[in-house]
Amino acid sequence: SASPTAAAGAVYKGLVFGLSAKGGFLYATNFRAGRIDVFGPPGADGQFTAVTTGGGFVDGGLPAGYAPFGIANIDGDLFVTYARQDAAKHDDVAGPGHGFVDVFDTDGHLLRRFASRGSLNSPWGVTRASFAFGRFSGRILIGNFGNGRIGAFNNDGTFAGELEDADGNPLAIDGLWTLTLGGGRGSSSDSLYYAAGPNDEVNGSFGTIAPAPGE
Structure with missing residues (x-):
C-alpha cells in the first residue's frame, strides 16, 4: 500500500531465503512495522506461513525511528540494514550517517552490530x-x-x-x-x-x- 496504516498492511523493502535447523525460511524486512517478518517452512501445499523466531531480530541499541530496510544472506548469516523512516513509515529519510547494519543468525539472534552511521x-x-x-x-x-x-x-x-x-x-x-x-x-x-x-x-x-x- 502506498498509504499504509498500522492495520492496513506491510511495506516490504527486502527479502531473502535462509536455512536454520528447522528448515528453509523467507525473511522479509517490514519497513512499516519496523520488524523482520519470517515465513516458512512451506507446508504440503507449498505455502509459506508466518512464524516466530527464537531471537525475534531485536537490537535494543537502535535509536527510535529506524527500521529494517535491506537484508542479505552472507555465509549463512543475515545482514540487516536499517534506514530512517519518514513520517508515513513508507520510505526512508536519506542523509549522511543515516544508517546501521546488524548481523543475525537465521533464528533471529543478534550476533553483532556490523556498522553504525559514518558513511x-x-x-x-x-x-x-x-x-x-x-x-x-x-x-x-x-x-x-x-x-x-x-x-x-x-x-x-x-x-x-x-x-x-x-x-x-x-x-x-x-x-x-x-x-x-x-x-x-x-x-x-x-x-x-x-x-x-x-x-x-x-x-x-x-x-x-x-x-x-x-x-
Whole structure:
C-alpha cells in the first residue's frame, strides 16, 4: 500500500531465503512495522506461513525511528540494514550517517552490530565482493540508496573505503538498490551486479561493476 496504516498492511523493502535447523525460511524486512517478518517452512501445499523466531531480530541499541530496510544472506548469516523512516513509515529519510547494519543468525539472534552511521546513508544492498575484486577483494560491500555510493568493510565492520570510478572519484549510482555477486547460470562468480531506480525510481537500471585493470 502506498498509504499504509498500522492495520492496513506491510511495506516490504527486502527479502531473502535462509536455512536454520528447522528448515528453509523467507525473511522479509517490514519497513512499516519496523520488524523482520519470517515465513516458512512451506507446508504440503507449498505455502509459506508466518512464524516466530527464537531471537525475534531485536537490537535494543537502535535509536527510535529506524527500521529494517535491506537484508542479505552472507555465509549463512543475515545482514540487516536499517534506514530512517519518514513520517508515513513508507520510505526512508536519506542523509549522511543515516544508517546501521546488524548481523543475525537465521533464528533471529543478534550476533553483532556490523556498522553504525559514518558513511552509511540509507543502506540497502549488501554482498561480499569476490576474491578477484582488486583491493576490496573479499570485503563486505554496502550500497547506499541515499547517495548511490558503495562502501567496503572488513569482516570486523571497520570501514575500508569507497568504490571509485576510473578517475578516482567516488562511484555513485542514482537510486542504488541491490548488490549481488554472480555465479548463477550465464554469469561469472566474480561479477558484481547492481540494480537501481534512477530519477526517483521512475526508471530502472541494471549493470555490473568491475575493478579497474591492474587494481
